[in-house]
Amino acid sequence: MCHKLHPANAMVLIAVLIAAALLVSHPAHSALLVSVLSFSVAAFGGAGELKGLLRFWIATGIMIIIINPLVSTQGDTVLYRTVLPLVGRIRITVESLAFAGLMVLRLFSMVLVIKLFGLSIDRDDFFGYLSRYMNKLVLTMSMTVNMIHRLRVEIQRVSEVMAMRGLDLKSGGLVKRTKAYYPMIKVVLISSLEGSVNRAEALYSRGYGNGNRSFYREIRMTGKDRIHMAVLCIYIFVIVLGFSKGWLGFDFFPSISPKSDFSAAYFAIHAASLAILIETTRRCSAWKFSEWKI
Amino acid sequence: MEVFRMENLTYYYPQKDKPALSQLDVKISDGEFLVVAGASGSGKSTLARIISRLAPEFYGGKIEGEVKGSRDIGMVFQDPEKQLVMETVEREVAFPLENRGVERNLMRKQVLEVLSLLGIWHLKDKKTYELSGGEKQKVAIAAALALRNRFLVLDEPVSQLDPMAADEIMHLLKKLNDDLGFTIVLVEQRTEKCLSYADRVVFLDNGEIAFSGKPAEYVKWVGNHDCNFLPPVTELFWRLEANTLPLTVKQGRELINRCYDVSKEVLETSLDKTADKAVALEKVDFSFDDGTMALDSVTLDVGKGETLGIIGANGAGKSTALRIMAGLLKPCKGKAEAYGAVGYLSQEPNDYLFNDTVYEELLFTQKNFQKIDCDLIEEILGDLDIESKRNVNPRDLSGGERQRVALASVLAMKPQILLLDEPTRGLNKGYKMRLAAYLRSLKEKGKTIVLVTHDMEFVAEVCDRSVIMFDGQIAQYGSTREILSGGLHFTTDINRMFHGMASPLKIGEAECICTEKGRDGP
Structure with a gap:
């Protein structure tokens, strides 16, 4: 039988990786996170989906890099300045461009962490495990996850329908296109909310939340999970160490400067500990596919 | 033995002034196969929700009158997509048992038993989103049965399925009712697939019971009331003013052989394919x-x-x-x-x-x-x-x-x-x-x-x-x-009924080729 990551491990893993993705501000370490996570998503069998994620990342990244310097006028190194009617004073700086770059890396790290989470857990076990402690939260989560899944399918369907009804979603400026998307988003949101009510009804009709639950599968922490947790603790230590020494920090404003000198040794340790963590997760999550048993 | 009864029941959805159901009296006997028919918006689904206690417990609203009887009722909904909760089939079927706190070994036995009973053992390890519509609906039925409920309420369970999958589900319900004595309440708008299985039909009109009786009485009543609710085979004989109104293709064929002469040919409509x-x-x-x-x-x-x-x-x-x-x-x-x-x-x-x-x-x-x-x-x-x-x-x-x-x-x-x-x-x-x-x-x-x-x-x-x-x-x-x-x-269904005799496709065509050779029945 295929062993998946223990739900507790999965929760700690996602929390640590999200914290790392959001808090690490050193571009080299952020890029390291993105590259190791991309590789691991591909190794987990999500190579096909990675292509789609890349397209999303590039499109969103370009938008962030364009919008951020327009909104944020901080930074000492001015590249361009002008005054535009309605918009006002525009001041594009190297610092705001660099910060936008970091945000793009962070965004992609977050998306990859969530993808990795989805690939490494057994959703049924996760659902069952959480419901022991947080019944109402699980109900909300189940409906939200379902809504996200439905959103993806419905956006595709509704955009086809709207295109056939003459709605032009591809041409025109930003304002026109945003306006064109409004009917589509409205349809999708209403339908998703209706779908979630149906799901809640199905959950209710099956007695969910009625009292003490029992569990079809015993979810025990195995030796593999304990090893994974140990590796996870080592990674947490490496991250905490990096922050305390300032190796993971970076100042963008008023001018670009690392919080402390770049440590190649620490970079190597971070890369190694992250790689080991991902590999351990992979082996725990897809035991039957792995050649080497832990 | 009676397993369910509602007396003088009136139900209002929250924030509605008009009742969805009005002064309903319904009794359901153990092992009965009850079909609830009626137009869209007549209150069929609301009745199903009242029987399964989803209304007012889940929906809220105001209820008057009395509802008595079993609470151990399995509910199956219209859309197979929206009712499956878990990722794998086995866990989906186990889900209601987990919610009732059933002990693990007993749970495993019940899950495996119900999967075997419905002939979906081979789907056990499949992901629910990989299943076809018919398979999803069978899994939903299995989940409803896993708790050993002997009372099933199904709200238009075949309306979104292809005819083959719909037939399979109907046969399954028939088997549960006939062989295992399950009580079945089936809400259906199109009754051609289920009328012959029913012990009784309740027809709702505007939230009230307009008819309650045996299927044979129902087709006679509904023919005079609104023939759009007649199955095609029955409608043909209703138009031919037959004494007996058949409910199935087989009954219809027997009646044709016994009482009607069928002219062989139905003219082919000429089709001039346009060059454009x-x-x-x-x-x-x-x-x-x-x-x-x-x-x-x-x-x-x-x-x-x-x-x-x-x-x-x-x-x-x-x-x-x-x-x-x-x-x-x-x-x-x-x-x-x-x-x-x-x-x-x-x-x-x-x-x-x-x-x-x-x-x-x-x-x-x-x-x-x-x-x-x-x-x-x-x-x-x-x-x-x-x-x-x-x-x-x-x-x-x-x-x-x-x-x-x-x-x-x-x-x-x-x-x-x-x-x-x-x-x-x-x-x-x-x-x-x-x-x-x-x-x-x-x-x-x-x-x-x-x-x-x-x-x-x-x-x-x-x-x-x-x-x-x-x-x-x-x-x-x-x-x-x-x-x-x-x-x-x-x-x-009309073509199937005339198989080997002629090839009409529509009721109107069949009506034209049938000539009565003797009145059926007394």
Whole structure:
């Protein structure tokens, strides 16, 4: 039988990786996170989906890099300045461009962490495990996850329908296109909310939340999970160490400067500990596919 | 023995002044197979929710009167997609048992037992999202049965399934009722598949019980009340004024052999294929991103002013072919062209509805094409019988009404080619026949119509030509009579009944070829 990551491990893993993705501000370490996570998503069998994620990342990244310097006028190194009617004073700086770059890396790290989470857990076990402690939260989560899944399918369907009804979603400026998307988003949101009510009804009709639950599968922490947790603790230590020494920090404003000198040794340790963590997760999550048993 | 009783029950949904059900008295006996019929919006689903206690416990609202009886009731909903909670089949079936705190070993036994009983053991480790519609519905039934409930309430469980899957589900229910003594309450709008299984039929009209009795009495009553609720086979004999009204094809065939002379031939309608093409697919291949081959070298021409029906099992590639014709998908290989403005109606009418009123919904389409024509909107509203709903929010309408608004919003763009994916889904027979008449009138105006459907009666009513698709390929292409005549599965109930005698497809045709040779019965 295929062993998946223990739900507790999965929760700690996602929390640590999200914290790392959001808090690490050193571009080299952020890029390291993105590259190791991309590789691991591909190794987990999500190579096909990675292509789609890349397209999303590039499109969103370009938008962030364009919008951020327009909104944020901080930074000492001015590249361009002008005054535009309605918009006002525009001041594009190297610092705001660099910060936008970091945000793009962070965004992609977050998306990859969530993808990795989805690939490494057994959703049924996760659902069952959480419901022991947080019944109402699980109900909300189940409906939200379902809504996200439905959103993806419905956006595709509704955009086809709207295109056939003459709605032009591809041409025109930003304002026109945003306006064109409004009917589509409205349809999708209403339908998703209706779908979630149906799901809640199905959950209710099956007695969910009625009292003490029992569990079809015993979810025990195995030796593999304990090893994974140990590796996870080592990674947490490496991250905490990096922050305390300032190796993971970076100042963008008023001018670009690392919080402390770049440590190649620490970079190597971070890369190694992250790689080991991902590999351990992979082996725990897809035991039957792995050649080497832990 | 009585397992359920409601007395003088009136129920109001929250924030509604009008009751959804009014002064209902219903008794259900142990092992009874009860069919609840009625028009869309008559209160059928509400009755199912009251029986299963979802109303008022989940929905809230106000209830008057008394409800007594078993609370151990399994509920199966209409849409198989929206009721499955877990990722794998085995865990889905175990889910209600987990919620009741059943001990692990007993739970395992019950899960495996119910999977075997329903013949879905082989699906045990499958992901629920990988299943077909029929399989999903079987899993939902299994989950409802896992708790050893001997009382099942099903709300239109086959309305979204193809005919083969629908037959399987109906046979399964019959088996549960006959062999194991389960009490079944089945809510259905189209009763042709279930009437013969029923011990009793309750017909709801505007939240009240208009009829309650045996199926044989029901068909006589409903024939005089509204013959649109009669199954096609029964309707034929009702029109022929037979003393006995059959409920099944088999009973109908026996009655024909006994009491009627059948003239052999039904004239073929001549089909002059126009030289002008409206839609052309040439050796079209299409695969989805995951590599699944949906269309394999499909070549198909649709002439201008022609109505073409595309039929076949789920997953045969019908909807994909339609989306390629609409230009929504690009063929991986081959050529697809449509010669004229294309209007496309998807399977899900809700995808069209977001404006505050029905009128605005139609206006929205016209604004996008910059062709505002208020007279046309009025005409369409009248033709589709939604004139009275013009100022109503489309999301407040019933399923059948939503379907008509969606179609109206497509027609508002005045398309030359109309592509319809399952246009009869959720419509009762009355509206279906009105839609058929409307599509015929569009054809007379020179419109080209291509429709994908599981509804063979509708194909026989509307389509000049038909295509049967299997596994992404065209298995047969020809006149609708040629395609449907003598078919084992892809044909109408009327044609099945006359198999070996003649080849009528529609009730009207069958009526013309039957001559009474002696009155049946006393």
